Amino acid sequence: MGLLGRLLGRDHDGHDHEGHDHEGGHGEHHLVVVRIPADPANPFAAVAYSGPVSDFLATTGLGEMLSAAAGAQHHKGPGGTPFVQLDLALHDVSDKALGRLIGELERLGAPEGSRLRTEHGEPVPFGNLS
16 A cells, blocks of 8 residues: 555555545545645735646546635734645545646645645645755
């Protein structure tokens, strides 16, 4: 089983621990949330990812973009760490499909500290080193 499979709670046959198949099937959609650290000086950070990611999903047939937004993660005190959040509906959450998505996000410049999370999985870190 690959790293993504372990993090996403699937066995080597592409089934999760409840026995559900996650290797494809265009009739089913799986929610995937991507969070990418954003430059606080760039108010258009969400736009920089939403268009290219929507095009990538449509071209590859992996799924579709549900929404893209910018926000701030509040830990302590005022302000917060800015991020871009992409909510995606994917047909396929196999290691291969998620690897393709992560590769595209990194190609688009997603920095270290980015995270991808499926409905039933643990966050998967990714991103380009600065």
